[in-house]
Amino acid sequence: MAKTAKTKTPTDVAKLTTAQAKVEHMRLALELEGHDRRYYQEDAPSISDAEYDALRQRFNAIEKRFPELVTAESPSQKIGAAPLGRFRKVRHAVPMLSLDNAFAEQDVLDFIGRIERFLKLSDDKIDFSAEPKIDGLSMSLRYEGGELITAATRGDGAEGEDVTANIRTLEDVPQKLKGRNVPDVCEVRGEVYMTKKAFLALNERQKAAGDTIFANPRNSAAGSLRQKDPSITASRPLGFFAYSWGQMSAMPEKTQTGMIHWFERCGFKTNPLTKLCHSVEHLIAFHHQIEEQRGELDYDIDGVVYKIDRIDWQERLGFVSRTPRWAIAHKFPAERAMTVLRDIEIQVGRTGSFTPVGKLEPVGVGGVIVQNVTLHNEDYIKGIGNKGEVLREGRDIRLGDTVVIQRAGDVIPQVVDVVIDKRPKDAKEFHFPKKCPCPLHTDVVREETATGEEGSRARCTGEFACPFQKIEHLKLFVSRRAFDIDGLGEKQLQYFFDREWVREPADIFTLPKRNAKLKLEEIEGYGETSVRNLFAAIDSRRRISLERFIYALGMRHVGETTALALARGYGSWDAFHDACLKVAKGDEETIAEMDALDQIGDTVIKSVAAYFGESHNRGIVERLVKELNEIIDAEKPKSNSAVAGKTVVFTGSLEKMTRDEAKATAERLGAKAAGSVSKKTDYVVAGPGAGSKLAEAKKHGVPVLTEDEWLKLIGE
Numbered sequence: 001m002a003k004t005a006k007t008k009t010p011t012d013v014a015k016l017t018t019a020q021a022k023v024e025h026m027r028l029a030l031e032l033e034g035h036d037r038r039y040y041q042e043d044a045p046s047i048s049d050a051e052y053d054a055l056r057q058r059f060n061a062i063e064k065r066f067p068e069l070v071t072a073e074s075p076s077q078k079i080g081a082a083p084l085g086r087f088r089k090v091r092h093a094v095p096m097l098s099l100d101n102a103f104a105e106q107d108v109l110d111f112i113g114r115i116e117r118f119l120k121l122s123d124d125k126i127d128f129s130a131e132p133k134i135d136g137l138s139m140s141l142r143y144e145g146g147e148l149i150t151a152a153t154r155g156d157g158a159e160g161e162d163v164t165a166n167i168r169t170l171e172d173v174p175q176k177l178k179g180r181n182v183p184d185v186c187e188v189r190g191e192v193y194m195t196k197k198a199f200l201a202l203n204e205r206q207k208a209a210g211d212t213i214f215a216n217p218r219n220s221a222a223g224s225l226r227q228k229d230p231s232i233t234a235s236r237p238l239g240f241f242a243y244s245w246g247q248m249s250a251m252p253e254k255t256q257t258g259m260i261h262w263f264e265r266c267g268f269k270t271n272p273l274t275k276l277c278h279s280v281e282h283l284i285a286f287h288h289q290i291e292e293q294r295g296e297l298d299y300d301i302d303g304v305v306y307k308i309d310r311i312d313w314q315e316r317l318g319f320v321s322r323t324p325r326w327a328i329a330h331k332f333p334a335e336r337a338m339t340v341l342r343d344i345e346i347q348v349g350r351t352g353s354f355t356p357v358g359k360l361e362p363v364g365v366g367g368v369i370v371q372n373v374t375l376h377n378e379d380y381i382k383g384i385g386n387k388g389e390v391l392r393e394g395r396d397i398r399l400g401d402t403v404v405i406q407r408a409g410d411v412i413p414q415v416v417d418v419v420i421d422k423r424p425k426d427a428k429e430f431h432f433p434k435k436c437p438c439p440l441h442t443d444v445v446r447e448e449t450a451t452g453e454e455g456s457r458a459r460c461t462g463e464f465a466c467p468f469q470k471i472e473h474l475k476l477f478v479s480r481r482a483f484d485i486d487g488l489g490e491k492q493l494q495y496f497f498d499r500e501w502v503r504e505p506a507d508i509f510t511l512p513k514r515n516a517k518l519k520l521e522e523i524e525g526y527g528e529t530s531v532r533n534l535f536a537a538i539d540s541r542r543r544i545s546l547e548r549f550i551y552a553l554g555m556r557h558v559g560e561t562t563a564l565a566l567a568r569g570y571g572s573w574d575a576f577h578d579a580c581l582k583v584a585k586g587d588e589e590t591i592a593e594m595d596a597l598d599q600i601g602d603t604v605i606k607s608v609a610a611y612f613g614e615s616h617n618r619g620i621v622e623r624l625v626k627e628l629n630e631i632i633d634a635e636k637p638k639s640n641s642a643v644a645g646k647t648v649v650f651t652g653s654l655e656k657m658t659r660d661e662a663k664a665t666a667e668r669l670g671a672k673a674a675g676s677v678s679k680k681t682d683y684v685v686a687g688p689g690a691g692s693k694l695a696e697a698k699k700h701g702v703p704v705l706t707e708d709e710w711l712k713l714i715g716e
């Protein structure tokens with residue numbers, strides 16, 4: 001049963017204790033990682049950009065106050081997300097970076113102040129190139145001998161996806177650069193976007209054909225570009241504006257604006273609103289002017305980018321982790337609109353958590369028709385929750401209310417205000433369900449937070465008995481980081497689920513056996529080849545690593561990192577399974593053993609106990625294991641390597657591997673990969689763009705290795 005709500009507003013960062021900061025830092029890092037994955041890899045964000053920016057600002061404020069919490073893995077050090085396996089990977093010759101954000105004018109003044117101090121300027125005049133910030137996706141186009149040879153997305157900044165065939169279908173991208181004396185190697189970078197008109201027309205066509213409806217032009221541009229079949233990309237109207245460059249064998253110009261004109265001479269389109277500004281007043285006036293024009297533009301923009309015009313100064317200023325020091329994005333405030341809330345529906349997620357979704361009278365906000373709005377949780381609807389402090393503290397949301405919704409280049413907008421004057425007499429209070437809307441009508445409880453307190457989210461207690469959770473769990477089971485079954489995406493899974501062909505993970509593995517009856521090849525969209533490929537993909541997963549297997553079980557609070565920690569801690573499935581059964585029975589010794597494992601605490605243990613305490617779950621696991629050939633033991637960290645017991649910090653961008661890979665290799669060899677440099681650090685491995693950590697290493701006399709030296713040291 002739902003307990004009484006607790007009113008909680010986040011503690012001011014300045015008042016956080018070290019312990020509180022650590023917990024919140026970890027929680028926010030996990031939350032941001034999830035959002036990054038959904039946004040960059042799946043083109044399907046679940047919160048608005050404004051909400052995301054607010055989370056990130058708080059996260060950054062915590063790291064600023066507690067710099068010891070910054071690790072190489074922190075979202076503040078990362079760009080975008082690693083490319084998915086769908087496309088060939090392309091390593092960028094020069095990393096593709098993100099941009100620092102300014103929200104208020106003071107942030108812009110601070111940015112300029114930092115530049116003046118860094119360059120030690122006194123009377124020198126700084127010129128800026130001010131450019132609309134196009135809300136699309138960045139692209140790097142590599143030309144050799146003037147010919148287009150590769151096109152890659154940003155990915156995680158170091159590696160992107162090879163989308164050359166798709167990019168070749170864009171009219172705005174020349175196959176061959178125009179003009180004489182074009183440098184031998186030119187990497188032209190810019191933004192791929194879809195106009196608002198094209199986006200609305202595409203959605204109409206998608207709707208008529210019963211296909212995916214895109215949430216906004218950015219998503220539809222990303223989705224249209226990242227198609228396996230280039231003819232689909234060709235049928236979608238995508239534009240490209242050039243504004244930047246990567247590797248250049250020679251620089252044809254000395255300024256940013258000069259380069260923009262050069263791009264035009266090469267045959268590219270550049271944004272016509274770009275302006276050379278000579279002072280901060282100029283920049284701010286330009287920002288206001290573009291903000292006013294924003295609604296009339298045919299493409300989405302979410303701010304203005306200011307860049308130092310002189311390229312030699314850009315080079316001197318360099319980078320700080322994921323952003324250049326010489327540029328900043330001055331964002332626009334979120335767009336708002338007023339509409340009526342008609343209904344509230346409850347969506348049930350994989351772990352049974354409830355998300356109330358507000359059904360709105362459709363309204364246009366910044367070129368997008370909005371019909372749904374996330375209402376987060378019960379407290380939020382009552383106006384008392386964490387998110388409730390946004391303008392409407394104390395004001396609840398009722399069915400029939402006129403609400404102000406906000407969207408900032410985002411997908412799921414949020415309610416920022418309730419117009420009490422417009423509240424109709426018959427506006428109805430919303431009673432949060434005490435039973436799950438699934439056919440089983442299971443009880444609902446309030447979720448616990450990572451620190452064990454009562455959270456604001458409600459959750460169905462049905463676990464795998466609840467059909468809503470079952471399908472969500474199956475989606476996780478086949479996802480890329482779990483069993484990763486090629487050809488078995490959400491759509492196919494839903495199809496099989498609705499026909500009761502797949503109701504639990506083991507059913508996936510018995511599909512080939514049952515096909516004589518099911519005849520998948522007769523389903524529309526399938527054929528003999530695709531069914532053969534699907535079965536081959538299923539068979540190839542009958543051998544799986546222990547950490548993936550544990551993650552795929554979908555236990556609450558057991559994400560990838562925890563799954564890895566458990567796998568490493570127990571080594572084999574038998575040992576882990578045995579421990580889980582004992583934990584479920586309350587065996588104190590086994591609980592203490594699990595508790596002693598690195599990164600495992602009370603919350604995970606409770607969740608393991610709850611999961612294996614259910615006979616239904618034990619049956620699911622048992623039937624699944626029977627279908628597999630091998631659950632591969634987890635590799636225990638090696639202790640006889642040259643780096644066993646050493647502490648290493650990776651900084652800058654690495655050329656031959658991602659930071660994640662580097663860290664994982666170090667850990668496998670028994671080293672500890674730390675996030676910050678101290679006297680205790682044994683090695684700092686520094687790649688291009690290394691900043692403060694390199695300076696720290698020098699200060700403490702810690703040996704600094706190049707990536708190659710590191711690889712030599714570990715014998716790879």
Ligand SMILES: NC(=O)c1ccc[n+]([C@@H]2O[C@H](COP(=O)([O-])OP(=O)(O)OC[C@H]3O[C@@H](n4cnc5c(N)ncnc54)[C@H](O)[C@@H]3O)[C@@H](O)[C@H]2O)c1
Nearest residue numbers: 035036039045047048049052098099131133134138243305
């Ligand atoms: N809603 C979510 O769940 C979610 C998740 C992750 C990120 N986001 C959004 O994405 C933003 C962060 O994304 P990001 O790291 O790509 O940074 P960013 O979008 O704030 O800025 C960097 C990007 O701006 C683009 N850009 C457009 N015009 C440009 C120009 N003229 N010059 C240079 N760059 C230009 C480039 O693609 C570049 O990669 C956040 O502020 C957030 O709003 C949202």
